[in-house]
Amino acid sequence: MDITYIEHQTAPRLEKDVHDFFTQVRYGASGSKKSDVENEKNLKQEWLQVLSDYFCDWNFLMYSHRDAELGFWITLFRNAYFCVLSQVNPCVYYFVPDTTYTKKWMIEQILEKLKTLFWTTGFIEFLHQCNEQYEKHINQIRDSYIGVSKISVDAPDIKFYLSFPSGTEQLQSINWVIRSFRKFEKNLKCQPWFRGQVIFTYYHLIRDSYRNCYVIRFYLTFQKVFYSIDTNYSALIQRLWQEATDGLGMLLIIDEEQAKQPASNPFGLGRDEVLAFPEPKAPLDDLDDVPEVASSVSEKMNKICILTRGFKTFHGKKW
Numbered sequence: 001m002d003i004t005y006i007e008h009q010t011a012p013r014l015e016k017d018v019h020d021f022f023t024q025v026r027y028g029a030s031g032s033k034k035s036d037v038e039n040e041k042n043l044k045q046e047w048l049q050v051l052s053d054y055f056c057d058w059n060f061l062m063y064s065h066r067d068a069e070l071g072f073w074i075t076l077f078r079n080a081y082f083c084v085l086s087q088v089n090p091c092v093y094y095f096v097p098d099t100t101y102t103k104k105w106m107i108e109q110i111l112e113k114l115k116t117l118f119w120t121t122g123f124i125e126f127l128h129q130c131n132e133q134y135e136k137h138i139n140q141i142r143d144s145y146i147g148v149s150k151i152s153v154d155a156p157d158i159k160f161y162l163s164f165p166s167g168t169e170q171l172q173s174i175n176w177v178i179r180s181f182r183k184f185e186k187n188l189k190c191q192p193w194f195r196g197q198v199i200f201t202y203y204h205l206i207r208d209s210y211r212n213c214y215v216i217r218f219y220l221t222f223q224k225v226f227y228s229i230d231t232n233y234s235a236l237i238q239r240l241w242q243e244a245t246d247g248l249g250m251l252l253i254i255d256e257e258q259a260k261q262p263a264s265n266p267f268g269l270g271r272d273e274v275l276a277f278p279e280p281k282a283p284l285d286d287l288d289d290v291p292e293v294a295s296s297v298s299e300k301m302n303k304i305c306i307l308t309r310g311f312k313t314f315h316g317k318k319w
Contacts, residue, residue, distance in 0.1 A: 003173050006064060008212040010057040011074060011305035018073035018114070019297045021047055025118045044111065051107045063094040068174075071305035072130060072295045080113035127295060134294035138287055141202070141316035145221070145283050148200045148318055152224045155199065157282045158233055161252035162216040162241050168248055169213045177205075177214045178308045184244035189319075193236065197226040202283035202316035204290070209301045215252060219283050254279065283316055290314060 024043055051058070061074075062081045070078060085092065087109075088101050097103045117123050149155055162181070164172060181203070188194055188201075200221035208215055220233065234251060241249035280286035290313075291298050304313050 002170070003064065004170055004212060006057065006061050007174050007306050008207065008209065009301075010054065010061050011065075011071065012209075012301045012303050013054065014058050014061065014077060015071040015073045015303060015305045016297045016300065017047075017050055018077045019295070021111070021114065022073070022118050025115050044108070047111055048104065048107055051111075052103065055103050055107070059095055065306055066093055067309070069307040069309045069311070071303065073297070074305055076114065076117065077110065080110045080117070083113055084109040131293040131295060135292075137312070138290065141314075142284060142287055144318045145200055145202070145316055148221060152199060152222075155224050156222045156227050158220045158222070159281070160218045160220075160234065160237050161254060162218055162237075163250055163252035164213060164245070164248055165250055166211065169211060171248070172213050174214070174304075174306050175308050177216075178311050180245045180249070181205075181216060182311075184241055184249075187240050187244065188237075191236070191240070193231065194220075197222050197228070198319055199223050200283070200316065200318055202286070202314070204286050204314040205304060207302055207304045217280070217286060219286075221283070286314070 024047075028039065058077075062078055066078070066082075081095075082093075084106060085095050088095065095101075095106055097106065162184070185201075198220050200219075202219040202221070204217040206215045206217055207213075218237075220237075238249070238251045241251070280289060291303075297303065307313065
């Protein structure tokens with residue numbers, strides 16, 4: 001089983017499916033005039049089929065990424081999965097169907113666990129708390145950036161896209177990308193020029209669903225007085241990124257004007273939408289574009305649903 005396929009295709013699909021199941025359970029199918037019994041039967045049959053269609057993929061996801069930080073909805077699914085699995089054998093991490101515990105049985109049990117959970121008042125409170133924490137994270141970054149902007153008025157922001165060349169997609173598991181980025185950050189903060197000039201850093205990990213790869217939008221905010229127009233910061237960043245990625249890393253060049261057109265967006269975001277996708281000029285612009293809540297599935301197949309534990313999809317830091 002291809003790990004990158006699980007990350008780029010299976011995980012976003014499962015995240016949206018669990019969200020949609022929650023919506024139907026709590027609010028019902030739109031326009032339905034059938035009885036409660038009929039609706040219940042149809043709901044069960046519909047979602048049994050939905051999850052059966054890619055059972056092998058999400059079953060492997062549950063095992064291969066059991067220790068990862070998953071999307072909000074997949075985390076709930078994983079909890080239900082292991083709860084049901086413990087009924088079969090409390091010591092195993094992977095479900096193998098047999099004549100007694102079939103694939104159909106497993107899916108039905110998971111759906112029943114989730115349905116019961118979704119109807120509890122405690123779940124709605126949990127949902128609100130998670131979204132509040134997410135909003136607090138965004139506000140902390142925003143406040144920190146505004147704070148340094150007051151220290152250095154009109155501080156220059158330089159944006160980089162830490163990327164990889166075409167043809168290396170199969171090498172880019174999320175754990176490897178994050179490990180490389182952490183190494184990059186560690187080396188970056190040791191650079192003399194960084195220590196003397198940079199007052200804020202911000203990153204946003206993006207998943208390009210067209211190339212099935214990862215791109216990191218990375219900002220450096222400089223103390224205006226110490227910023228040097230003669231320094232080639234791109235060359236400095238590229239060298240550090242290549243060192244952190246065993247020579248594979250590259251800086252992706254984005255045409256700012258071209259990227260404003262929906263059909264030309266570099267990451268597949270908004271290509272099927274009516275509105276153009278704006279390229280964020282500064283960290284605050286990027287923050288304005290992130291989903292408003294942690295439980296959102298608005299990013300569709302571009303949503304990153306698997307992360308190394310402790311790593312944030314986007315984060316900013318004052319120096």
